[in-house]
Amino acid sequence: MRRFFWILMIxxxxxSVTSSAAEKTWESQQGEFxxxxxxxxxxxxxxxxxxxxxxxxxxxxxAKVEMVVVPYASLYDKMITDFITGTGAYDLICWPxxxxxxxxxxxxxxxxxxxxxxxxxxNWDDVTPAIKTVVSWxxxxxxLPYDGDCHMLYYRKDALENPEYMAKFKEKYGYEYSIPPKSxxxxxxxxxxxxxxxxxxxxxxxxxxxxxxxxxxxxxxxxLDFAMQYAAQxxxxxxxxxxxxxxxxxxxxWVKAMEMIQTMTQFAPPGLLSYGYSxxxxxxxxxxxxxxxxxxxxxxxxxxxxKYGSKVKGLLGYGPLPGAxxxxxxxxKQWIEAYNRVNFLNFGGWVFSISKFSKNQLAAxxxxxxxxxxxxxxxxVCGIHGYTGAxxxxxxxFENIDKWIEGGWGKESVTKYLQTIQAILSDPKAVTDLRxxxxxxxxxxxxxxxxxxxxxxxxxxxxxNNIYREWVRITExxxxxxxxxxxxxxxxxxxx
Amino acid sequence: xxxxxxIGKGVKIGFLAPSLLYLMAMGIFPLVWSLSLSFHRWKAxxxxxxxxxxxxxxxxxxxxxxxxxxSFRFTVIYVFIVVVSELSLxxxxxxxxxxxxxxxxxxxxVFLFPMAAPPIxxxxxxxxxxxxxxxxxxxxxxxxxxxxxxxxxxxxxxPFVLMVVDIxxxxxxxxxxxxxxxxxxxxxxxxxxxxDGASRFQAFRFITFPLLLPIIVTLVLLRAIDAFKLFELxxxxxxxxxxxxxxxxxxxxxxxxxxxxxxxxxxxxxxxxLGIVLFVSQFLLRRLRKEV
Numbered sequence: 001m002r003r004f005f006w007i008l009m010i011x012x013x014x015x016s017v018t019s020s021a022a023e024k025t026w027e028s029q030q031g032e033f034x035x036x037x038x039x040x041x042x043x044x045x046x047x048x049x050x051x052x053x054x055x056x057x058x059x060x061x062x063a064k065v066e067m068v069v070v071p072y073a074s075l076y077d078k079m080i081t082d083f084i085t086g087t088g089a090y091d092l093i094c095w096p097x098x099x100x101x102x103x104x105x106x107x108x109x110x111x112x113x114x115x116x117x118x119x120x121x122x123n124w125d126d127v128t129p130a131i132k133t134v135v136s137w138x139x140x141x142x143x144l145p146y147d148g149d150c151h152m153l154y155y156r157k158d159a160l161e162n163p164e165y166m167a168k169f170k171e172k173y174g175y176e177y178s179i180p181p182k183s184x185x186x187x188x189x190x191x192x193x194x195x196x197x198x199x200x201x202x203x204x205x206x207x208x209x210x211x212x213x214x215x216x217x218x219x220x221x222x223x224l225d226f227a228m229q230y231a232a233q234x235x236x237x238x239x240x241x242x243x244x245x246x247x248x249x250x251x252x253x254w255v256k257a258m259e260m261i262q263t264m265t266q267f268a269p270p271g272l273l274s275y276g277y278s279x280x281x282x283x284x285x286x287x288x289x290x291x292x293x294x295x296x297x298x299x300x301x302x303x304x305x306x307k308y309g310s311k312v313k314g315l316l317g318y319g320p321l322p323g324a325x326x327x328x329x330x331x332x333k334q335w336i337e338a339y340n341r342v343n344f345l346n347f348g349g350w351v352f353s354i355s356k357f358s359k360n361q362l363a364a365x366x367x368x369x370x371x372x373x374x375x376x377x378x379x380x381v382c383g384i385h386g387y388t389g390a391x392x393x394x395x396x397x398f399e400n401i402d403k404w405i406e407g408g409w410g411k412e413s414v415t416k417y418l419q420t421i422q423a424i425l426s427d428p429k430a431v432t433d434l435r436x437x438x439x440x441x442x443x444x445x446x447x448x449x450x451x452x453x454x455x456x457x458x459x460x461x462x463x464x465n466n467i468y469r470e471w472v473r474i475t476e477x478x479x480x481x482x483x484x485x486x487x488x489x490x491x492x493x494x495x496x
Numbered sequence: 497x498x499x500x501x502x503i504g505k506g507v508k509i510g511f512l513a514p515s516l517l518y519l520m521a522m523g524i525f526p527l528v529w530s531l532s533l534s535f536h537r538w539k540a541x542x543x544x545x546x547x548x549x550x551x552x553x554x555x556x557x558x559x560x561x562x563x564x565x566x567s568f569r570f571t572v573i574y575v576f577i578v579v580v581s582e583l584s585l586x587x588x589x590x591x592x593x594x595x596x597x598x599x600x601x602x603x604x605x606v607f608l609f610p611m612a613a614p615p616i617x618x619x620x621x622x623x624x625x626x627x628x629x630x631x632x633x634x635x636x637x638x639x640x641x642x643x644x645x646x647x648x649x650x651x652x653x654x655p656f657v658l659m660v661v662d663i664x665x666x667x668x669x670x671x672x673x674x675x676x677x678x679x680x681x682x683x684x685x686x687x688x689x690x691x692d693g694a695s696r697f698q699a700f701r702f703i704t705f706p707l708l709l710p711i712i713v714t715l716v717l718l719r720a721i722d723a724f725k726l727f728e729l730x731x732x733x734x735x736x737x738x739x740x741x742x743x744x745x746x747x748x749x750x751x752x753x754x755x756x757x758x759x760x761x762x763x764x765x766x767x768x769x770l771g772i773v774l775f776v777s778q779f780l781l782r783r784l785r786k787e788v
Contacts, residue, residue: 073735077754080541084757102541102757215737271628273649273738283629437542441756452739457651477758478539 026120026369033363034062040367041079041090043072045389046350049146050094052385053371063363073216076440083108088357091364097134097143097348101437101486104137109353111140115365122373126394130425133432134348138489143351144368146377148393150424151225151346153180153319154284154292154299156312159199159206160190169193180319183339184229184260187291187322191267194290202287202311208267210280210289215451217276220443221346223450225293226257228342229324234429240475241330242493245484247471249446250464252335253328258460262453273454281387285310293321295347296391299417300383303408307386314410318420343423343430349393383407391421398422436486438478445470534764541757553764564765566740567748568772570655574744575723575776578662579716585663586670586715587708591700593671594678604675611668619732622661623648626733648734651741658729658742666723670715677711678704713784717777724773745769 040050047069054065068090070078075095080102082089095103103109116124124132127145135143159165161179170176172193177186191208198205211222231253232238238254240247248254265272269288271279277294284292285301286309292298301308302316323341328334352368354361371377374397380390381397382404392398398421404414424430434442449467452458458466475483485495534553536546557564593604610618625633626647637645647657681704689699726744730736736743736751743751749769753762 077757080757081754083543084540106541106543108543214735215739216735269629270644270646271649273646274628279627279629288629438539438756440541441758444751444755448740451737452651455649455651455738455741457739457741477537478542479544 024119026122026366026373028057028061028366028370030060031062033360033366036062036360036363037064037066038091038360038363038367039066039068039089040092040094041068041070041075041082042094043070043075045387046094046147048386048388049371049380049390052380052388053367053376057367057370061363061366063360063367065367072218079103080108082355083357086357088355088359090355091358091360092368093353093355094146094350095143095353097351098433098435098439098443100134100137100142100348100435101439103353104142105437105486108356109142110356110358110361111142112144112354112365113141115362116141119362119365119369122369123394123396126374126396128393128395128422128425130345130427130430130432131349131393134345134435135351137435143353144365144372145349145393146352146368146372147350147390148381148397148421148425149295149345149347149349149391150421150430151221151293151295151321151344152420152424153321154294155180155317155319156200156287156290156315157317158315159194159290160317162199165193165199180317181291181322182341183323183325184226185325188260188263188267191264191291195267199290200287204288206287207269207289209264209291209293210268210272210275210284211264211293212275212277212280213265213268213272213451213454214274214276214279215447216444218347219454220447220450222293223257223261223446224344224346225321226261226324227254228321228344228431229327229340230254230257230260231328231330232342232344232431233327233329233336233340234342234427235431237431237434237491238330239434240471240484240487242484242488242491243496245475245480245487247468247475248330249471250461250468251328251330251333253330255460255464256328258450258453258464261450262460265454273451282309285312287311296381296417296421297387297389299413300387300407303383304386314413316413318417320420320424343427345425345430345432348433348435349391350389378403383409392418393425432490435490436478436483438474438483441474442471445474530763530766533760534767536760537758538760539757540759546760549760553761554768556761557764557768563740563743563748564745564768567743567745570741570743571724571726571745574655574659574662574726575720578659578666578723579720581659581663582667582670582719583712583716585667586674589667589671590674590678591704594675607671608668610665611672613665615665615728616732618661618665619729622729623733626657649738651738654734654738655742658733661729661733662723662726665729666719669719673711673715674708677708681707709784713781716784717780720780721773721777724776745772 042050047067050065050067058065076099079093079095083106093109128148131145131148135141135145166176169190173189177190181187181190187209193208194206195208196205200206212219213222227238231248231251238248269283275283280292280294281298281301283289284298299316299318302310302312304310305313320341320343323339325339326335326337327340329336354364358364371380374394377394378397378400379385380388381392384403384407398418401411401414405411446467449458449463453460453463488495533546535548535550537549538544538546589607593600625631628634628644634644646653648654685703686699689703725746727746727750730742730744730747734742736747746769749762749765752758752765
């Protein structure tokens with residue numbers, strides 16, 4: 001009897017140990033959240049990811065997933081309003097990491113370090129270092145990575161690599177351009193050359209370059225592609241003077257960048273100023289321009305003629321952002337007359353965070369880790385789940401070529417595409433995006449004055465001076481000392 | 497049956513209290529709270545506390561915020577043009593459809609459609625119609641050989657595009673009110689005018705218009721106040737752009753409040769906005785009543 005008792009006890013102890021060990025995993029368990037509802041605040045097209053994984057996760061865990069899909073222009077106010085009022089309407093929020101200063105710095109989302117320690121995370125070593133940086137704030141992890149974001153250059157191979165066109169270009173401009181184009185100066189000439197004639201013989205005239213230019217739809221990141229080359233150097237961010245917090249946005253480098261982007265509008269499709277990210281992607285894959293700037297998304301749309309009307313499948317080449325033939329050194333206050341090329345992590349990537357007001361934090365964590373696990377997230381970034389807005393961010397995403405081919409890519413195309421993105425994300429001197437509190441407001445004013453330049457209602461110099469004034473005001477409103485230290489921290493410098 | 501007892505004061509207060517409390521909670525408290533906030537700086541997104549700044553927000557609005565004056569100028573011009581246009585077109589339509597013409601009832605219903613649709617739906621519909629690449633307006637004009645028109649990307653043209661959409665949407669409001677007024681006009685006056693040999697224009701000028709004036713005053717006032725609050729069309733069609741060329745006062749206030757989360761300044765803007773609307777409505781009322 002005594003023996004039986006001990007055997008029973010051992011079995012019970014083992015059972016309780018194994019069952020509690022089973023609970024302490026990031027992997028979702030059968031029926032573990034029955035009756036719970038996880039509400040996700042998200043924008044399009046990212047909702048496609050949640051849409052793809054929610055049915056099977058609901059069946060597995062017994063939970064319900066509800067999505068609140070809002071346009072990008074409304075995401076910030078919906079999210080912050082929920083935080084300020086403490087409503088807790090959203091458990092899981094998909095947001096751009098460039099708002100880290102407000103969202104992470106504001107303490108509105110929970111630090112995940114303890115949860116990661118307790119429940120684990122699906123292969124943290126598989127996450128690229130740049131993405132690990134964007135999900136962190138003050139040495140703590142506040143978000144789950146989900147997207148690897150950086151702008152890159154897309155070009156039409158049938159135009160730029162056509163020997164006949166190359167010869168004509170050389171005849172007109174007196175030099176041969178690089179493939180992919182190396183500098184904004186080259187791009188300017190190429191864009192001019194390919195504007196206003198039917199170089200792909202489809203019966204319609206094409207244009208030189210397209211980029212996001214519509215107000216409130218992320219146009220400022222197009223401008224930053226130029227500014228990074230003329231006003232920054234590798235590893236040197238161009239936003240503020242890290243000694244004084246004085247904005248640098250009206251120095252000659254930024255003004256030159258503004259002039260250059262204004263020049264490009266002459267070689268762009270007539271509807272350029274109404275191009276948000278969706279419009280740009282649709283227009284470019286429908287074949288109206290020779291060059292475009294975008295995150296990795298155009299590559300995904302390119303692969304699906306049926307779904308997204310792509311007329312350029314297999315015709316696109318990929319490259320990093322072009323550099324510039326000179327750059328302005330804000331420390332020495334002088335131009336450096338040498339070629340300069342800077343990789344820039346525009347936007348930083350979309351991330352998922354858990355609201356501190358959420359009542360379903362564990363369920364939210366497990367749902368997010370479920371679909372961002374390596375074997376699932378690859379399906380979201382490679383095109384198998386279509387256009388989701390998520391771009392590769394794990395090492396395994398760059399290695400698993402077969403899945404990309406399954407997603408509709410040609411081997412040569414995807415190899416080049418992934419090499420380009422990986423080179424940018426793994427560049428230790430890539431400049432990270434502005435992440436201090438008020439980043440959304442700083443960028444809104446950048447966007448506003450950029451829009452005035454692009455529409456011809458302000459000169460580049462006036463616009464840059466106006467941005468400067470606004471940035472000074474925002475910095476003062478936020479608290480100059482606080483901003484200075486946070487900016488320095490974002491650059492890896494000690495506090496003042 | 498006994499004589500009814502007079503209701504005590506306590507009972508009266510007891511019955512009134514719930515509605516008074518509701519009114520206080522929903523109406524008075526937010527007003528007082530927002531007035532108090534308008535004297536503070538509060539960057540709510542970063543979880544900071546409100547800091548008392550006195551009249552600084554109001555000083556900034558009037559003396560150091562060109563964006564406020566830009567949105568004020570745009571709003572005033574917008575209100576003037578759309579209200580005058582809607583009144584004129586509404587009057588014309590009501591006059592025509594008050595006559596015994598064929599399909600009169602059909603047209604009366606059709607003209608009301610734009611007003612019945614939700615304004616934000618209207619805004620997104622027009623945004624799609626005017627889309628430079630895929631919009632049907634551009635395609636139709638292109639098929640007629642008319643080159644690309646920068647409907648939504650030209651800072652000089654876009655404000656007028658918004659006005660046209662507003663006029664299309666809200667002329668039915670004027671039309672409806674005026675048509676109802678037309679139908680109440682006494683027939684005897686027109687008979688007398690006809691006997692006196694008055695022309696159609698004279699009958700309109702000296703009988704119809706003076707009799708319609710009270711309702712016109714009311715319609716203009718309602719429409720002007722509503723137009724002043726212009727938001728959905730800006731939000732849905734232009735986002736205030738290009739630049740700030742179509743940024744209305746309420747859209748600017750929304751941007752400051754819910755994009756920058758500068759809630760103190762946004763409250764100050766709201767109070768200035770309220771003051772402007774009150775002033776304009778008083779001005780219009782007095783001016784138009786004088787005419788009546």
